[in-house]
Amino acid sequence: MSINETVASEKNSARARWKQDPEGVRANILAVALEEFAANGLSGARMDEIAAKTRTSKRMIYYYFGDKETLYLKALEAAYKKVRQGEEQLDLEHLGPREALTRLVEFTFEHHRNNPAFIRLVMIENIHQGRYLEQSAEIKSLNEAAISQIERVYSKGAAAGVFREGLAPLRIHWLISAMSFFNVSNATTFSMLFGPELHSAAGQAALKGDVSEAVLRFVAA
Amino acid sequence: MSINETVASEKNSARARWKQDPEGVRANILAVALEEFAANGLSGARMDEIAAKTRTSKRMIYYYFGDKETLYLKALEAAYKKVRQGEEQLDLEHLGPREALTRLVEFTFEHHRNNPAFIRLVMIENIHQGRYLEQSAEIKSLNEAAISQIERVYSKGAAAGVFREGLAPLRIHWLISAMSFFNVSNATTFSMLFGPELHSAAGQAALKGDVSEAVLRFVAA
DNA sequence: TTGACTGAATTAACTGGTTAGTTCAATTTG
DNA sequence: CAAATTGAACTAACCAGTTAATTCAGTCAA
Missing domain, CATH: 1.10.357.10 (Tetracycline Repressor, domain 2)
Incomplete structure (x- = not known):
């Protein structure tokens, strides 16, 4: 009696319940980055500080955006x-x-x-x-x-x-x-x-x- | 900045061989700092870079101004x-x-x-x-x-x-x-x-x- | 239905280059 | 001489970016 089926058919909410939310994570990083860059400038902003204010980790920022300058550029575009x-x-x-x-x-x-x-x-x-x-x-x-x-x-x-x-x-x-x-x-x-x-x-x-x-x-x- | 000061102090030391020109050195540091801070921001400007563009050394910047933020403040005031x-x-x-x-x-x-x-x-x-x-x-x-x-x-x-x-x-x-x-x-x-x-x-x-x-x-x- | 497998997502700890600021002895000036 | 000034080399902290190991969700073969 398929716990499995139930889980499989609710894959949206299963996904929401646990983790794995790439779009949400990306958007969250961008929103935080916008605020931090706006408050401190490109060189003044700290990647560790940005990371701390996201709901994810520094490693993920690099995973999604590659480097600080790219993150800045993407934040600028999003803004x-x-x-x-x-x-x-x-x-x-x-x-x-x-x-x-x-x-x-x-x-x-x-x-x-x-x-x-x-x-x-x-x-x-x-x-x-x-x-x-x-x-x-x-x-x-x-x-x-x-x-x-x-x-x-x-x-x-x-x-x-x-x-x-x-x-x-x-x-x-x-x-x-x-x-x-x-x-x-x-x-x-x-x-x-x-x-x-x-x-x-x-x-x-x-x-x-x-x-x-x-x-x-x-x-x- | 202080073309005046520089000229005045040059007059003093015109005869006396070299060195010891605190006002001129100060003014020179401030002029360079203004340009560097204006071009790169407070956190973006580099003390070594500023030092390299003065006619004196990084040591002297710290001797006269104490730290980076004070230098920035003095440059702002001078401007x-x-x-x-x-x-x-x-x-x-x-x-x-x-x-x-x-x-x-x-x-x-x-x-x-x-x-x-x-x-x-x-x-x-x-x-x-x-x-x-x-x-x-x-x-x-x-x-x-x-x-x-x-x-x-x-x-x-x-x-x-x-x-x-x-x-x-x-x-x-x-x-x-x-x-x-x-x-x-x-x-x-x-x-x-x-x-x-x-x-x-x-x-x-x-x-x-x-x-x-x-x-x-x-x-x- | 299960369990080995895959690739994407995630974490914690680390690294090495950079940079603000310092040490200390030497030199100049009054 | 004593105080002010200067240079060269040093250091400690900081910080962007990395390593490497792990977790998770879905896939597919048996």
Whole structure:
């Protein structure tokens, strides 16, 4: 009377009950690595520390990822993918140009704020002169969408006469990114040097308003 | 750093044969350390590498600075002092409010561009959550000037009716800093992801114009 | 149905190169 | 001389990556 049959037919739960969960282990390692690299940089992060925070062992990290740099690269790619996926939630098609742009700016501002670990990885990449980003064809392909989204909003607004002519969408994107990114990336030192008021809840709300205002005035006819 | 100091101490020892130049050696170490820390981060920089690039030895670095973290902190302080000194060159008193603000924005934009190593150190500090900046009372005292300079320009403009009321100078400063800083800090990854055109000579000129335009439109009545 | 077999997944202990920091004696300067 | 400064060689800790042995789940032949 087949204990064996029972076990065999429940192979999913049998698997879950005991061990052997390669995908879960991989994902767990990547999540921990993202946090550790974001907190300490590539050279500052410690493999033993990462290992200790996973539910598996150091040996398994090497088993799945080979070496520290590869782990870093995979964590970077995973972070990019996650962030870009989040961006797809935004739908601007049914809005007028000004509303659409306001919405885009506010969304971008919030989205940066909600992904500080990602922001830090990008900072770290810049310190390395993009040595790892460079190796990832995958990441490079993900960025057209951001520009074409602005393109659509901008050309609609320019046609309607509410936005001035002659602005490259890329420059608008740059402006929005600059402020949204800096708000997170430099929060610590800015607060230390100039006081924490802009990073309180009220301060952040005001700043978000300022950023929208600045972008809208910038493109206004 | 201390071309001045070096020259001064060279004058002293011009006749007297060689050696014993503590100030010059110190300054030389700091200058090298700034570059190395900016290029590699605190944990990424190597003391032997720094030593090799100075005109003195690793032993002397420990003699003067004690340990790696202290060296980093002193390099950070020296970098701040140098940058803040550069800012004092700007005189806006004789200009009208709009011209003064344009001038301030363009100067800040250029000044950031001319001090990439400093920018990188600030990024690195942000990754460390300002752990070292925190320890330096000296640095914190240097930043009132930036705000009060904007305050003077802004209140003149508001009084004249060309700037709208109700803006905190700190928020204007934030806006200028955000764009000037991001332009340097994220140049590498931004170019990789969106193409290098904004970081060519022409692109930078356009961007500088955009930043002034954005700030002026933002404060305009 | 069982038991030997396979390959993937996992563990603990180890290794060797690297790197921050030190020792100690020698040299210079006042 | 005594205090400050310097060089060469050393050391102890650290840390990325490895070794080698083990466990587990499924497979297949008898």
